Amino acid sequence: MSAPVYDRVALIGLGLIASSMFWAMKRAGLAGEVTGYARSAETRATAREIGLCDRVCETAAEAVEGADLVVLCVPVGAMGAVAEQIAPHLKPGSTVSDVGSVKQAVIDAVGPHLPETVHFVPSHPLAGTEHSGPRSGFATLFDNRFTLLVPVEGTDPEATARLRALWEGMGANVEEMDAEHHDLVLAVTSHAPHLIAYTMVGVADDLRRVTDSEVIRYSAAGFRDFTRIAASDPTMWRDVFLNNKAATLEILGRFTEELFALQRAIRTGDGDQLFDYFTRTRAIRRGIIEAGQDTDAPDFGRVLP
Amino acid sequence: MSAPVYDRVALIGLGLIASSMFWAMKRAGLAGEVTGYARSAETRATAREIGLCDRVCETAAEAVEGADLVVLCVPVGAMGAVAEQIAPHLKPGSTVSDVGSVKQAVIDAVGPHLPETVHFVPSHPLAGTEHSGPRSGFATLFDNRFTLLVPVEGTDPEATARLRALWEGMGANVEEMDAEHHDLVLAVTSHAPHLIAYTMVGVADDLRRVTDSEVIRYSAAGFRDFTRIAASDPTMWRDVFLNNKAATLEILGRFTEELFALQRAIRTGDGDQLFDYFTRTRAIRRGIIEAGQDTDAPDFGRVLP
Ligand SMILES: NC(=O)c1ccc[n+]([C@@H]2O[C@H](COP(=O)([O-])OP(=O)(O)OC[C@H]3O[C@@H](n4cnc5c(N)ncnc54)[C@H](OP(=O)(O)O)[C@@H]3O)[C@@H](O)[C@H]2O)c1
Numbered sequence: 001m002s003a004p005v006y007d008r009v010a011l012i013g014l015g016l017i018a019s020s021m022f023w024a025m026k027r028a029g030l031a032g033e034v035t036g037y038a039r040s041a042e043t044r045a046t047a048r049e050i051g052l053c054d055r056v057c058e059t060a061a062e063a064v065e066g067a068d069l070v071v072l073c074v075p076v077g078a079m080g081a082v083a084e085q086i087a088p089h090l091k092p093g094s095t096v097s098d099v100g101s102v103k104q105a106v107i108d109a110v111g112p113h114l115p116e117t118v119h120f121v122p123s124h125p126l127a128g129t130e131h132s133g134p135r136s137g138f139a140t141l142f143d144n145r146f147t148l149l150v151p152v153e154g155t156d157p158e159a160t161a162r163l164r165a166l167w168e169g170m171g172a173n174v175e176e177m178d179a180e181h182h183d184l185v186l187a188v189t190s191h192a193p194h195l196i197a198y199t200m201v202g203v204a205d206d207l208r209r210v211t212d213s214e215v216i217r218y219s220a221a222g223f224r225d226f227t228r229i230a231a232s233d234p235t236m237w238r239d240v241f242l243n244n245k246a247a248t249l250e251i252l253g254r255f256t257e258e259l260f261a262l263q264r265a266i267r268t269g270d271g272d273q274l275f276d277y278f279t280r281t282r283a284i285r286r287g288i289i290e291a292g293q294d295t296d297a298p299d300f301g302r303v304l305p
Numbered sequence: 306m307s308a309p310v311y312d313r314v315a316l317i318g319l320g321l322i323a324s325s326m327f328w329a330m331k332r333a334g335l336a337g338e339v340t341g342y343a344r345s346a347e348t349r350a351t352a353r354e355i356g357l358c359d360r361v362c363e364t365a366a367e368a369v370e371g372a373d374l375v376v377l378c379v380p381v382g383a384m385g386a387v388a389e390q391i392a393p394h395l396k397p398g399s400t401v402s403d404v405g406s407v408k409q410a411v412i413d414a415v416g417p418h419l420p421e422t423v424h425f426v427p428s429h430p431l432a433g434t435e436h437s438g439p440r441s442g443f444a445t446l447f448d449n450r451f452t453l454l455v456p457v458e459g460t461d462p463e464a465t466a467r468l469r470a471l472w473e474g475m476g477a478n479v480e481e482m483d484a485e486h487h488d489l490v491l492a493v494t495s496h497a498p499h500l501i502a503y504t505m506v507g508v509a510d511d512l513r514r515v516t517d518s519e520v521i522r523y524s525a526a527g528f529r530d531f532t533r534i535a536a537s538d539p540t541m542w543r544d545v546f547l548n549n550k551a552a553t554l555e556i557l558g559r560f561t562e563e564l565f566a567l568q569r570a571i572r573t574g575d576g577d578q579l580f581d582y583f584t585r586t587r588a589i590r591r592g593i594i595e596a597g598q599d600t601d602a603p604d605f606g607r608v609l610p
């Protein structure tokens with residue numbers, strides 16, 4: 001247990017990411033006091049019930065009062081309005097961060113509201129599950145996963161270094177990159193895969209009306225993995241796509257091109273092309289396992305009922 | 306431990322499915338003696354080393370000699386040639402089955418070679434992992450998963466019932482359906498999802514050359530799940546697509562249509578359409594969990610290094 005990185009931290013929005021941050025900060029004693037706020041009375045009541053945050057506040061203004069670090073943990077599309085609301089109450093010299101899955105749009109939405117006296121250091125933890133809400137967080141979520149910091153031009157390096165120390169204290173490997181590159185990399189590794197999974201599950205759902213529950217009963221042959229991803233929060237994902245349009249559409253364009261090439265190979269019976277393609281993609285899996293970013297246990301080591 | 310369902314079982318091809326069948330049959334004492342054959346000396350040596358099969362034979366003919374059940378466990382595209390090879394050596398009154406992931410094409414390829422004196426009862430266990438080869442099997446693979454039997458017209462119901470008893474003894478829930486329907490359901494629940502996963506990983510692999518190892522390091526945000534599916538055996542999957550062309554292309558056609566509709570919603574900023582779509586697909590996940598076909602543990606309960 002080292003000295004706290006921040007005396008006072010405020011979490012705005014109390015869902016999966018905020019609650020995981022709270023438990024991870026507590027685990028390592030990274031913050032003196034953590035305040036929290038969520039817009040619904042229900043979430044605030046749940047937070048109080050499960051001991052999420054040292055103090056749950058009735059307004060965002062109250063939560064950020066005197067905080068050294070404020071982290072916005074709401075959907076990407078709500079960041080601007082929340083920033084506007086808290087701006088007059090921010091402590092001079094404090095740092096504002098966010099955990100949004102898109103960075104350029106959040107910077108554009110939040111930045112203009114913030115007073116010159118605060119530091120703005122956007123972040124994005126590359127960790128999550130398909131569950132959401134205040135009960136879904138856990139202290140180990142960020143362990144050995146990456147968190148990307150996306151400091152805006154002219155940010156005080158001190159402020160960035162301190163936020164880095166917090167994320168490292170929560171278990172994360174921290175990297176810095178610029179917003180545009182972030183949004184492209186995430187379009188490949190997260191946003192396009194999610195849209196594709198949602199689409200495939202939607203197609204199966206249409207067909208389910210024809211074939212009753214067969215797509216459910218016979219899902220173990222690959223499809224069920226898509227349904228986990230497509231069970232993620234609809235608001236969060238709507239906001240991601242609306243706020244990372246260009247990069248997501250670019251990657252989906254490339255995807256469609258390749259898919260058409262493989263469809264043509266199937267149609268013409270070009271087994272060699274299929275075989276070569278399927279061989280090439282294997283290497284990337286090995287890389288991910290070697291990098292410690294996934295388990296090598298068959299079928300993710302999942303235990304079924 | 307009940308009486309064996311078959312006195313003598315022969316497994317042709319000794320990979321993931323055959324080895325899992327062997328261990329599952331042993332676990333429940335379902336077969337008197339199990340013989341095995343694989344085309345490569347290396348696989349036969351591995352099988353002998355790990356005790357896979359009571360007797361590993363040097364030829365397929367020798368393995369099927371006197372067997373009451375012969376199960377073809379080779380890639381779909383190899384089924385016909387294997388059937389031709391073993392046909393003269395099959396015991397009259399015995400049953401031939403296969404475990405291929407496509408059914409109509411296998412029936413067309415295998416059926417004509419079999420003598421009238423044997424029963425042909427195709428099957429397909431909806432269970433697997435991304436690993437392959439003789440060392441990858443385990444006794445519990447089929448537990449509580451579905452196995453589909455696809456009896457051809459005029460099959461002796463006795464023969465089908467006995468094969469059903471074997472699969473049930475190996476832990477599976479058994480259902481019957483016709484080949485055409487099987488191939489369509491599997492195109493939705495398995496074949497199209499696999500091609501889509503291969504494609505997405507291929508796109509990322511292209512981009513990897515630009516962005517170094519970023520798609521690997523930052524894969525935890527969704528992409529890594531696709532890489533597991535896309536790490537499956539290239540020969541197996543080449544054969545699946547070449548042998549279930551029509552149904553796979555039909556489902557991919559629907560998929561592309563829906564994907565274009567969602568891309569348009571992103572482009573035009575139609576958040577309601579996205580939100581509604583993402584809400585609808587959640588229900589199917591709940592159905593799969595309630596049906597006992599996947600775990601509700603966050604992130605499949607996977608344990609990371
Ligand atoms: N889930 C992931 O895998 C993941 C990973 C990395 C980053 N992120 C990012 O982290 C952020 C939070 O995600 P999460 O998974 O923690 O979400 P979550 O569990 O769904 O929680 C969202 C929180 O935001 C609040 N909220 C929702 N809409 C709001 C609005 N219009 N105005 C004000 N507050 C609002 C909710 O309040 P109520 O509870 O009162 O409704 C809730 O407390 C998002 O920006 C997301 O992109 C998510």
Ligand SMILES: NC(=O)c1ccc[n+]([C@@H]2O[C@H](COP(=O)([O-])OP(=O)(O)OC[C@H]3O[C@@H](n4cnc5c(N)ncnc54)[C@H](OP(=O)(O)O)[C@@H]3O)[C@@H](O)[C@H]2O)c1
Pocket residue numbers: 318319320321322323343344345346348378379380381383387404405406407429430431432433434436437438439538540541545
């Ligand atoms: N993996 C799954 O998830 C899964 C699930 C359900 C059904 N299936 C079906 O089950 C069957 C076997 O799959 P698997 O996963 O067990 O495969 P696997 O682990 O790759 O093993 C394949 C076996 O077939 C042999 N083989 C390959 N090509 C051959 C050829 N041209 N002629 C003769 N033998 C050949 C191999 O022999 P060598 O070892 O000597 O090379 C090996 O013993 C396939 O039809 C597949 O569609 C697979």
